[in-house]
Amino acid sequence: MVKERLNVLIQLAASDSQVADKEAKLIQMIGQSNGMTKEEISEMLTNPARPIGDLSLLTDDQKFEHLYHIVQLMKIDGQVFKSEIVFCEEVADRLGYKKAVIGELSSKIFSDPAITSDREHLKKKAQKYLK
Numbered sequence: 001m002v003k004e005r006l007n008v009l010i011q012l013a014a015s016d017s018q019v020a021d022k023e024a025k026l027i028q029m030i031g032q033s034n035g036m037t038k039e040e041i042s043e044m045l046t047n048p049a050r051p052i053g054d055l056s057l058l059t060d061d062q063k064f065e066h067l068y069h070i071v072q073l074m075k076i077d078g079q080v081f082k083s084e085i086v087f088c089e090e091v092a093d094r095l096g097y098k099k100a101v102i103g104e105l106s107s108k109i110f111s112d113p114a115i116t117s118d119r120e121h122l123k124k125k126a127q128k129y130l131k
Contacts, residue, residue, distance in 0.1 A: 002034040004053040020077040063095045101129035
């Protein structure tokens with residue numbers, strides 16, 4: 001399941017035609033914290049064309065964590081492209097959220113992974129957008 005979640009992040013990072021260094025570092029950090037090796041993650045970054053699997057099988061906690069990470073990744077390079085917003089909205093929809101959840105969370109999630117938001121508070125806000 002970790003590879004599928006990481007694949008979505010890689011797809012987002014590549015949606016603006018290039019994976020920025022900060023995006024790759026965050027993907028590496030998330031992958032390694034979930035038990036993947038640097039080599040496995042590098043291979044996925046090199047070949048990002050895997051289709052996105054069924055996200056409805058995730059638990060509510062996993063769905064929120066996924067949502068949190070895609071918003072953080074979207075913002076990490078300091079530039080947010082329309083293609084990234086659209087991609088995040090599509091992933092949110094596939095996770096069972098209304099697309100508007102991306103706007104709600106993006107105003108409260110920081111691009112720097114060292115700055116943490118109150119995830120429980122954000123999770124409660126995101127739950128209001130569940131379909």
